[in-house]
Each structure stands twice: as structure tokens, then as C-alpha cells.
Amino acid sequence: MGFWGGIRRVLFSYVLINGIFITLQTKEEVLLDMRAAGGELGWLTWPLDQGDTPGWEVVQRTLNGSQFYTYSVCNVEGREQDNWLRTTFIQRRPSASRVFVELQFIVRDCNSFGGAPLTCKETFNLFTSESDADVGTTFHKSLFKKVATIAPDEITGKNDMRINTETRVVENLSQRGFYLAFQDIGACVAFLSVRVYYKSCPSTIKSLASFPETVAGGENQVLKEVPGVCVENAVSVEVPRIYCTVDGEWVVPVGQCQCKAGFEEKEDSCQECEPGFFKDSESSGKCEACPANTQGLKSGALSCPCMQGFYRAPTDSNSGPCSGPPSAPRDIVATTTQLSAGKLLLSWNPPADTGGRDDITYNVECQRCEGAVCQPCGEKIRYDPSGTGLRDTRVSVSELDAHLNYSFTVEALSGVSMFASQAAPRAHRPPSSATLTTSLHYTDPPKITTMRLVERAPTSLSLSWDVSPRPRVQSRPIRYELTYRKKDDNLDVTTYIVLILEKSSVKVSDLDPDTAYLFRVQALSSDGSPGGSSMEEQFETLSDGHHTPNRTAIILAGGVGGATMLFIVVVILFLRKRRRNSHTRQGPEDTYFSSPEQLKPLKTYVDPHTYEDPNVAVLKFATEIHPSHITKQKVIGAGEFGEVYRGSLKVQGRKEVAVAIKTLKPGYTEKQRQDFLSEASIMGQFAHQNIIRLEGVVTKCKDFFKHAMIVTEYMENGALDRYLRDHDGEFSAFQLVGMLRGIAAGMKYLSDMSYVHRDLAARNILVNNNLECKVSDFGLSRVLEDDPEGTYTTSGGKIPIRWTAPEAIAYRKFTSASDVWSFGIVMWEVMAFGERPYWDMSNHEVMKAINEAFRLPAPMDCPSAVYQLMLQCWLPERSKRPRFGDIVSLLDKLLRSPDSLKAIADFDPRVSIRLPSTSGSDGSPFKSVSDWLESIKMNQYSENFSHAGIVNMDQVLQMKNEDIKNIGVRLPGHLKRIAYSILGLKDQTSTLSVFAV
Structure with a gap:
């Protein structure tokens, strides 16, 4: 013992220098701290009478003026040992069902004693016992339950001191308190510190929702859902929720509180908008500065009122700027190019000041003036397209009378003009109209009243016509336009001959004998434009036996026919050239497999x-x-x-x-x-x-x-596929889609850089403690662990068949489109909680099925919108698959509208559960319940079924959802998997019965 005591003195110096007792800055509630207590702890040792070989001893030391106690035992040469050290009663918080026991200790190497005593051990045992009251010094070994055997990572020799730190978890505590006990079975061990604590998620505010301090859950509740309350002046459509992990960390907030109208988010609270700012709706946005021509005089404004003289139209948003009425149109001009028809064209320029609006329209008013008297033009005047509500800055006015003065007023209007007219008298408003006065002096063209035949001959006709009375003022002589043609309905080309005449009579020569001609006469106005016309009249030449051809008609007919043939030839040549060009052009699909140089993307990274x-x-x-x-x-x-x-x-x-x-x-x-x-x-x-x-x-x-x-x-939760399998059914569709959105965003980034991953799969996605997914593993030649059929070897290396697009398998041509196919498989893996794609099918079976248009069915409880996106990713033509940018946008829309995830895709358990879901390996029904559970990866519930007396498959087929719950299956995902498998078994059993009959 003297030597061990020397070791202990050295150990304490080592502890002091290296600061081994520094407390980690985590949210931990300590229930017992041996070192912090400082004084004698009064722990119970058993047995009480040890004779010459005492058991656990308490040793007092002084460090920096304070007392420090340790417990040690070192009976390595005596008979087999059974020494117990029990703590005092440790009271727990009611909700703390899971506590951590942190031990700092030293274990001496048995070989360091020389000769290695036969009874020497290098381990000890940790026990626990629950109780609703302190039992004092009463001690019964039978009341204690073993937690773990503690083995050191480092053992202490003669000349070196190695301190071990081990943490063990005590689960499922339910009574008021508990004891810890340490059993020595022959080791040389010293406890430097024993600390008992539980973890909790601290009270926090996230997304404007307040969440209370929450004790972390246990192994049966890895993520504990905690409801929150919106902070003051914030609201939420659904109750905000968050999850507390077993490590006392908040993750995956669901639902978001938003500040009310007139408030914005600042430092985890909703504060009023400052004067001069406003916010018109419940949202997560910031207060906006008051727009143009508005004023904000108070805090917490929902909108900014208009300044004096400015208004909002009924269709304007309350958050938009205010505007004023427009000024008058500028530079009105009347163009009289068609006065013979009583027409003129009014045009003008837009107002210099539109009042800040783009909905300017114009109204036109007309007045006719005779002398000093003016009156409205009335309904006789015609405007084209209209006299009111004009968007264009011109209008055609017709049906005007000659030799009169006209006054036209053009008024500019906008959506706020009506408010401006109500707010101020017209005399005090800026003018919004402009007036133009113009005089019209023109001659109405005379009208042809009758046409008659004066004389006829075999080759000529003499005609005359009457006109309407001439006006009082005539500026120039009247001219006439005579048009005639031969009446012959069998000709494809009709030839017209036009004559301009100064008189109201004419002799037409060079006509064909015994032929009918059609004539039309039209008077021309003073500016040369057509006026009124006569009806078309028919006259015939006489027959005299001499048939003189009309050279003019022949020349005109020949010219028209030649031009027509030239046009047809040009069109034919153009169409042939276009057809040849269309055969020589190739789209992206044509060149896809043409040559490697054409397929190589323009990389923005360096290979x-x-x-x-x-x-x-x-x-x-x-x-x-x-x-x-x-x-x-x-x-x-x-x-x-x-x-x-x-x-x-x-x-x-x-x-x-x-x-x-x-x-x-x-x-x-x-x-x-x-x-x-x-x-x-x-x-x-x-x-x-x-x-x-x-x-x-x-x-x-x-x-x-x-x-x-x-x-x-470092990604704490490891690979995505394994993580999802370990937490089957624990995440909502919304959370799973959130994971997919992160993966898609990473792939969009790679695609934008023209980088093709080629091995996108859930096993190559890593997950951290915040459930954030990240793309990893950028080497395609990687060997897939425990999966001999995971790759398919071709002349160019290995290809992961189950995740690879068909064109990449067939031609080894990888593009971002083939990565999109792989992403569709990843989507299926995520929604199926890490299920193996295509189940137990071989690689050759997978390739054959894909080529025959088979696609993976929807996983159970998969939203229809998500499954439809999978099918888009698996389209045979790569050009029709969505791009990663499109995928990110769609997933964002689904996350912004959680209701869109409520519609569930059809699920067929007979297809989706194939492990093998309906029969044993030899094709016969499952021989035992354990075989069936193992086939659907639920063998952890074998004892539950056995204890419930369900020992054969006939009993399994009779089970309902409530029966499955009653035997202890609580996780939603596991419950559904077992229930759907039973449903598939029932379907298959019915089918087999029919075939048997």
C-alpha cells in the first residue's frame, strides 16, 4: 500500500498540472460531483470487516489549500475479492430518466507488481439501484443491477501515470432516486472523480418561438419533440416545434413564427417599425421605408399615408407609392393628308409630368365653330379607335365638314385623376388638357351619278358620265379615274387598264370586236385621293369579222404570268435548301454518343x-x-x-x-x-x-x-443510408424533403461547376447533428463495403448499377443528367428510410427490369409530389430529365407549402416489401415468425412476438394494428413496416390458395 500511496501522490500532481478536471461548457445538470464536494462523502463500503486486507479506502489530500478525497483499493495478492463502494442517495429530477456517469480513475498494470499475481485484475464493475427513499446504511447486493464492466484504455506502470476517463449511461430511471455502486474483483484502482449528471436542451428562442428548458430523452426517444410559443407580437399558422437530442442540443425546428404587421424581427423579438417605415402583413420580412410621396409619422405603421396632393388608385397596393395627376399633353398637331374624305389625324406628345404613373389615358373633345359661336360636334363625328380611354397618343377623326373651324381638346387622365378633381376646384388644379383649333378648307369630291354609252364600234367605245353638283369653291379642276377590263370569267389572270382623265367623257380604242367590257369611273379629290365612285357598267363592241388582238392586254398578261412563275421557282428552291439544312443539323441527342470530345463538359474546376x-x-x-x-x-x-x-x-x-x-x-x-x-x-x-x-x-x-x-x-451521424435505417419512421415527410433539398443544392453546385459525381448514393451522403446532409466521396473507384453486387465491372472499371442511369451503364457516358437519375434513386432511399434499391434483385435483373421500363414503386407514406419527381428523374431520355436547379426550385416550393406533401402516392406492399416478403428462400411460406421478421429487417421484435404467444405465421396473419402496438412495437415506421408486410402476406396467401385450388 505504501507504494500505491506514492503512486497516488504523483498522480494528483499530474492531475493538477494538466487540468484534467476542467468542466466542459455543455448544458449539464450535475446530480453528484465527488471532487466538487471537497469533504468526506460518507460513501458506504462493504463488507464492513475486511480483516488484514481492507477494501475501499478514502484518502484525504490537500491541493491549493483545499481538501481533496479519493477512493482506492489494491488487494491484488489475496484471495478473490468482492469489495463494494456505494454512493449516497442521489435524487433525480422527475423528467431525467437518463443520466451519465463520468469516471476518472487509474488502474495499475498487473505486470508492474512482478510475478503478475494470479488474483490481479484490471477491470471493475459499475452497478445501480433505484429507490423512492434513502435506505441509509442498508445494503443488499441483490438490489443492484449491473450497468457495465469498466476496462481502462490506459494502464499505469511503475514509472508513468495514466488517467482514464470513461462515461457510462444509466437508462430508464423512474423512481425518486438511485444509488451507484462499484465492485472491485481484485484490481488496483483509484477513483479521482465521480460525476453524475443529465443533459438538457437549454431554454432558447429560435425563429421567434420560445422553447422551455427540456431534459434530453433516452435511447427510446432519440429526438424529443418540444412545442414552443411565439414571442410577443409574433404569430404562427401551426404550433412551432423543435427536437431535443440525447446530447442536449436543439435540432430541426418545424414551423416558423412571423412578426405581425407593423413589427419586424430584431434580436429574437418583434419590435415596432420606426417612424418613416411600415410593414403591411404578417411575414418574416423587415420594415420597409415609406415609398415616394408618402409620410410615416408614427411607429408600428401598417402603411404610409399619401402626402397632400398625392393619391392611390383603387387598384394600387397600400404599400406602394402615391402619385399625382398628370400634366397636360404637349404639342398637339393636326395632319390633313386625307381632307377629301373629311378626315384628319390628331397626334400629341405625352405629358411632361405623368405624376409617377404609367396608366395614362386620353380623352378627346371636339367643337365646331362658325364665326364666334362654337358647339359640340355631336355624334356625327367618328373617332378611330375611340374618343375616350386612348392609350396611344394619336386618333383619327372623320366625317368632318368642309370650310369650318374645329377646336379639339385632349385631356390626360390617370388612376388618381378622379381623386384630384374631388380634392380641389378646377381653377386651383394644374391643367391636364390642351386645346388645338384648326380650320378645314377642302373640296368634297363630286360623285358619279350615271354612266352611258355614246357611240360604239368594233374596236372602240365612247362613254360619258354625270357628276353631282360642284361646291361653291373649287381650287383645281376635277379629274377622273377610268378603270376597265375585258369580261372573261375563264381567264386566270385579269388585266385592268386605268386612265386618268380631265373631262367627263372618253373614247376608248384598241378594243376587241364583239367583246364585253366592264367600266368603272371614280372622281378624284383635290389632293388626288379617291372620292365617290359609280357602279360597274358593262358595254360591248360591234362585230365586223376583223379580230385585232389587244397588245396591251397581251403584254400585261404575259408580264404577270412570268412574275408568277419566277415566284414559284424561288419558293421551291428555298424549301429544298431548308430541307437539306434540316438533315445536316443535329440536336444534343444526335451528338450524345458521337465522340468523346463533343461530350466533354466545359469544366470550371481543374482535373x-x-x-x-x-x-x-x-x-x-x-x-x-x-x-x-x-x-x-x-x-x-x-x-x-x-x-x-x-x-x-x-x-x-x-x-x-x-x-x-x-x-x-x-x-x-x-x-x-x-x-x-x-x-x-x-x-x-x-x-x-x-x-x-x-x-x-x-x-x-x-x-x-x-x-x-x-x-x-466530422459528420456526427455518419452515412445517410445507415442513419435512416437506425431511425426508421422517426422523421416526417417534411423533414425528409428538407434533407433531399440539401443534397439537391449540393449537386446543383457541382453541376454548375460542370463536375459529374458518378457515384451519388445515400451511402455517400453524410449527416451531421443538425440533420444537414452533405455530398461526399469523390472517387468512383471506391469498393462498396459488404456489397459484392454493388458494382458491375466493365472494360472501364466499376459502375454502381442500382444508382446509375441506363445510358451510363450501356455507353459509359456520364453527365449531370446521369447524376439526376442517381439523385432519383437517393430520393427513393431517403423516403424508404435507407431501404436497398431494387431489394434482393441481382445486377443483371436490375438492368433487364430498367430496360423493360420497370421503375421502383413509391415507398410507403411517400408524398405523391415527391414520387412524381422521382419518375421525372428516371425518364429514359436524359434531355427530358429535370436539371438540379429545377429540382431545388420544386423542393423549395414543397417546403414552402407543407400541405402539398399531404397527398400520398399509391403504395403496393406486395411490390415494395420484397426481402422476400411473402415466402422463404425455397419458395414455401415462412416456417417461423423469426424467419419472417428477419426478412423484413425487424428481427429485434422476435422476443416481443414470442412473449405475446405469437409463435406461428397463422397467428401473424390474424394480427391487426392494435395487436402490433400491444406487443410493444411503438415506433411509427416499424409499426407500418410490420403492418404492411402482414397485408402483403395476406394478399399473397389468397393468391396461393387460388392457384392451389
């Missing part, structure tokens, strides 16, 4: 394989970390290149962070070394919250074979 020396690439894109900054803590897996550790990274000037450390195993090949470094070179070029972050690499070491490492951020 590390372009470097002859991978060390150059890795140093260009990754940070070199000194080995002393890295601490390996525990092996968490094995990759293709070596072991993967959990560890910590401590760089000067930065907070220590948890990391994952990939190592390169000794004896690597040159190709393995290049692949190992190239993965880091690729990862180092990505910076996105949904892409695994590269912290750095370790390459510059003396022993490169042993110490080459890739250091990434």
Missing part, C-alpha cells in the same frame, strides 16, 4: 489527373496541415485506401474542431497514391454548405507511407 505529379495538384488546391495539429482518437471505419479515424484539429488562432481523418495504408501502389491525393485535390476546389468540407492534407512527413492523411469536417 487533378492533368498534373504529372499529384503532389503539385494537392498542394495547389488543399492546405498542408502539420501532423502535430492533428490528434487521432478512434477508428470509425475503413476506406479503400486505409483506416478512417475520428479526431480533432487544433491550429493556432482557431478553435479546436472535430474532424474525420482518412489515412493511406502502407504498401500502397502508385495508382492508389494518385487516387488518394486526387480526391483531396477535387474536394479542395469545392466550397458549399452541402458539400463535405476539406480541412487539409498531411503529405510532408518523413514517414510518408504511414502518415499521409486527408482531413475533412
Whole structure:
């Protein structure tokens, strides 16, 4: 014992120097702290009478002027030991059903005693016993239940002191308090500290919702749902909720409180909008500055009233600016290009001041003036398109009389003009109209009243016509337009001959004998435009036996026919050229498999394989970390290149962070070394919250074979597929879609960089404590663990068949579209809680099924909108699949509208549960309940079924949902899986019975 006492004195100095008792800054409620108590704890030792070999002893020490106690025992050479040390009664908080026991202790190496005594041990046992009251010094071993056997990670030799820290969990506490007991079975052990505590999520405010302090749940309630209350002046459509993890951390808030109208979010509270700002609705947005021509005089405003002289139209938003009436139109002009028809064109420029609006319209008023007397033009005047509500700055006015003065007033109006006219008298308003006075002096064209034949001959006709009375003022002689043609309905081309005449008679020569002609006469106005016209009249020439052809008609007919033929030839040549061009052009699908050069995307990242020396690439894109900054803590897996550790990274000037450390195993090949470094070179070029972050690499070491490492951020929950299987049924569809949205965002980032992942699967997605998903594993040549059929070998390497698009399997052509196909499989994995795609089908069966248009069915309880997106990702033509940007947008819409996730896709248990859901491996029905449970991965409930007396499959087929609950199946996902499997078994049994008959 003297030697052990010397060891203890050295140990306490070691503890003091290294600060081993520094408390971690976590939310922990301590129930017992051996070191903090300082004085004698009064713990009970048993048996009471130890004779010459005493059991547990309490030793007092003084550190920095304060007393310090330890418990130790070291009977390594006597007979077998059974020494107990029991704590005092530890009262627990009613809701703390799960506590942590943290031990700091030293165990001496049995070999250090010399000769290794036969009874020496290097372990001890931890026990617990619950009670509703303190039993004092009463001690019965039978009342204690074993928690764990404690084995040290480090044992203390003769010359070195190694302190161990171990934490164990005590679950399912239900009584007022409990005791801890430590059983020594022959070890040399000393307790430096025993601390008992439970974890809780601290009271917090998230998304404007207040959540109370909550004790963390136990193993049966990994995530405890906690309802919250919106802070003052905030509201929510649904009750805000959040989840408390077993580690006392808040994760996955659901539902969001929003500040009321007139309030905005500031420092986790809703505060009134300041004067000059407003907010018109319940939202998460900020208060906005009052818009133009408004004023905000008080705080908490829902809107800003208009300033004097400014208004809002009935269709304007209360949050928009105010505007004033427009000024008058500018520069009104009347154009008289068609006065012979009593028409003119009014045009003007828009107002100089529109009042800040774009809904300007115009009204036109007309007055006719004779002398000093003016009166409205009346309904006789016609406006084209209209005289009111004009959007354009012009209007055609017709049916005007000659030799009169007209006054036109054009008024500009907007949506607020009506309010301006009510608010102020017209004399006090700025003018919104302008007036133009114009005089019209034109001659009405005379009208043809009759046409008659004066004389006819075999080759000529003489005609005359009468006109309406001439006006009093005539500025120029009247001219006439005579049009005639031969009446012959069998000709495809009709030839017209036009003559301009100064007289009201004409002799037409060079006509064909014995032929009918059609004539039309029209008077021309003073500006040359057509006026009134006569009816078309028919006259015939005489017959005299001499048939003189009309040269003019022949020339005109020939010219028209030639032009028509030329036009047809040009059209034919154009169409032939266009057809040839259409055959030579190729779309993206035509060139997809044409040549590798055409398929290669324009990368915005640098391919590390372009470097002859991978060390150059890795140093260009990754940070070199000194080995002393890295601490390996525990092996968490094995990759293709070596072991993967959990560890910590401590760089000067930065907070220590948890990391994952990939190592390169000794004896690597040159190709393995290049692949190992190239993965880091690729990862180092990505910076996105949904892409695994590269912290750095370790390459510059003396022993490169042993110490080459890739250091990434540590993702506490590991691979997504395994995490979902471990938490089957514990997440809502909304939470699962949120995970998918993160994965899609990461893939959109890679796609935008023209990077193709090629191995997108749930096993390559990592999850942290906040349920945030990140894309990882950027090496396609990776060997899939425990899955000999996970890849399909072709001449170019391995392809993960179940996740790969058919064109990538057939032609080894990978694009972002093939990644989209893989994302659809990931969606199915997530919604099926980590189920294996295509179940137990072989790779060849999977390829055959896909080529025959088979697609994975909807997982149970999968929202219809999510399953439809999966089917879009699995379209055979890659050009028709959505892009990752489209996928992110759609998932965002679903998350913004949770009601869209309520419609559930059809689910067929006979297809979806195939493990094998309906029969044993030999095709016969399951021989036992345990075989059936193992086939659907629910074998953890075998004892539940056995204890309930359900021992054969006939009894299973009679079970209902309530029966499944009663035997202890509580998790919703497990309950549904078992229930749906029974449903599938019933269906299959009925089918088999029919075939048997």
C-alpha cells in the first residue's frame, strides 16, 4: 500500500498540472460531483470487516489549500475479492430518466507488481439501484443491477501515470432516486472523480418561438419533440416545434413564427417599425421605408399615408407609392393628308409630368365653330379607335365638314385623376388638357351619278358620265379615274387598264370586236385621293369579222404570268435548301454518343489527373496541415485506401474542431497514391454548405507511407443510408424533403461547376447533428463495403448499377443528367428510410427490369409530389430529365407549402416489401415468425412476438394494428413496416390458395 500511496501522490500532481478536471461548457445538470464536494462523502463500503486486507479506502489530500478525497483499493495478492463502494442517495429530477456517469480513475498494470499475481485484475464493475427513499446504511447486493464492466484504455506502470476517463449511461430511471455502486474483483484502482449528471436542451428562442428548458430523452426517444410559443407580437399558422437530442442540443425546428404587421424581427423579438417605415402583413420580412410621396409619422405603421396632393388608385397596393395627376399633353398637331374624305389625324406628345404613373389615358373633345359661336360636334363625328380611354397618343377623326373651324381638346387622365378633381376646384388644379383649333378648307369630291354609252364600234367605245353638283369653291379642276377590263370569267389572270382623265367623257380604242367590257369611273379629290365612285357598267363592241388582238392586254398578261412563275421557282428552291439544312443539323441527342470530345463538359474546376505529379495538384488546391495539429482518437471505419479515424484539429488562432481523418495504408501502389491525393485535390476546389468540407492534407512527413492523411469536417451521424435505417419512421415527410433539398443544392453546385459525381448514393451522403446532409466521396473507384453486387465491372472499371442511369451503364457516358437519375434513386432511399434499391434483385435483373421500363414503386407514406419527381428523374431520355436547379426550385416550393406533401402516392406492399416478403428462400411460406421478421429487417421484435404467444405465421396473419402496438412495437415506421408486410402476406396467401385450388 505504501507504494500505491506514492503512486497516488504523483498522480494528483499530474492531475493538477494538466487540468484534467476542467468542466466542459455543455448544458449539464450535475446530480453528484465527488471532487466538487471537497469533504468526506460518507460513501458506504462493504463488507464492513475486511480483516488484514481492507477494501475501499478514502484518502484525504490537500491541493491549493483545499481538501481533496479519493477512493482506492489494491488487494491484488489475496484471495478473490468482492469489495463494494456505494454512493449516497442521489435524487433525480422527475423528467431525467437518463443520466451519465463520468469516471476518472487509474488502474495499475498487473505486470508492474512482478510475478503478475494470479488474483490481479484490471477491470471493475459499475452497478445501480433505484429507490423512492434513502435506505441509509442498508445494503443488499441483490438490489443492484449491473450497468457495465469498466476496462481502462490506459494502464499505469511503475514509472508513468495514466488517467482514464470513461462515461457510462444509466437508462430508464423512474423512481425518486438511485444509488451507484462499484465492485472491485481484485484490481488496483483509484477513483479521482465521480460525476453524475443529465443533459438538457437549454431554454432558447429560435425563429421567434420560445422553447422551455427540456431534459434530453433516452435511447427510446432519440429526438424529443418540444412545442414552443411565439414571442410577443409574433404569430404562427401551426404550433412551432423543435427536437431535443440525447446530447442536449436543439435540432430541426418545424414551423416558423412571423412578426405581425407593423413589427419586424430584431434580436429574437418583434419590435415596432420606426417612424418613416411600415410593414403591411404578417411575414418574416423587415420594415420597409415609406415609398415616394408618402409620410410615416408614427411607429408600428401598417402603411404610409399619401402626402397632400398625392393619391392611390383603387387598384394600387397600400404599400406602394402615391402619385399625382398628370400634366397636360404637349404639342398637339393636326395632319390633313386625307381632307377629301373629311378626315384628319390628331397626334400629341405625352405629358411632361405623368405624376409617377404609367396608366395614362386620353380623352378627346371636339367643337365646331362658325364665326364666334362654337358647339359640340355631336355624334356625327367618328373617332378611330375611340374618343375616350386612348392609350396611344394619336386618333383619327372623320366625317368632318368642309370650310369650318374645329377646336379639339385632349385631356390626360390617370388612376388618381378622379381623386384630384374631388380634392380641389378646377381653377386651383394644374391643367391636364390642351386645346388645338384648326380650320378645314377642302373640296368634297363630286360623285358619279350615271354612266352611258355614246357611240360604239368594233374596236372602240365612247362613254360619258354625270357628276353631282360642284361646291361653291373649287381650287383645281376635277379629274377622273377610268378603270376597265375585258369580261372573261375563264381567264386566270385579269388585266385592268386605268386612265386618268380631265373631262367627263372618253373614247376608248384598241378594243376587241364583239367583246364585253366592264367600266368603272371614280372622281378624284383635290389632293388626288379617291372620292365617290359609280357602279360597274358593262358595254360591248360591234362585230365586223376583223379580230385585232389587244397588245396591251397581251403584254400585261404575259408580264404577270412570268412574275408568277419566277415566284414559284424561288419558293421551291428555298424549301429544298431548308430541307437539306434540316438533315445536316443535329440536336444534343444526335451528338450524345458521337465522340468523346463533343461530350466533354466545359469544366470550371481543374482535373487533378492533368498534373504529372499529384503532389503539385494537392498542394495547389488543399492546405498542408502539420501532423502535430492533428490528434487521432478512434477508428470509425475503413476506406479503400486505409483506416478512417475520428479526431480533432487544433491550429493556432482557431478553435479546436472535430474532424474525420482518412489515412493511406502502407504498401500502397502508385495508382492508389494518385487516387488518394486526387480526391483531396477535387474536394479542395469545392466550397458549399452541402458539400463535405476539406480541412487539409498531411503529405510532408518523413514517414510518408504511414502518415499521409486527408482531413475533412466530422459528420456526427455518419452515412445517410445507415442513419435512416437506425431511425426508421422517426422523421416526417417534411423533414425528409428538407434533407433531399440539401443534397439537391449540393449537386446543383457541382453541376454548375460542370463536375459529374458518378457515384451519388445515400451511402455517400453524410449527416451531421443538425440533420444537414452533405455530398461526399469523390472517387468512383471506391469498393462498396459488404456489397459484392454493388458494382458491375466493365472494360472501364466499376459502375454502381442500382444508382446509375441506363445510358451510363450501356455507353459509359456520364453527365449531370446521369447524376439526376442517381439523385432519383437517393430520393427513393431517403423516403424508404435507407431501404436497398431494387431489394434482393441481382445486377443483371436490375438492368433487364430498367430496360423493360420497370421503375421502383413509391415507398410507403411517400408524398405523391415527391414520387412524381422521382419518375421525372428516371425518364429514359436524359434531355427530358429535370436539371438540379429545377429540382431545388420544386423542393423549395414543397417546403414552402407543407400541405402539398399531404397527398400520398399509391403504395403496393406486395411490390415494395420484397426481402422476400411473402415466402422463404425455397419458395414455401415462412416456417417461423423469426424467419419472417428477419426478412423484413425487424428481427429485434422476435422476443416481443414470442412473449405475446405469437409463435406461428397463422397467428401473424390474424394480427391487426392494435395487436402490433400491444406487443410493444411503438415506433411509427416499424409499426407500418410490420403492418404492411402482414397485408402483403395476406394478399399473397389468397393468391396461393387460388392457384392451389
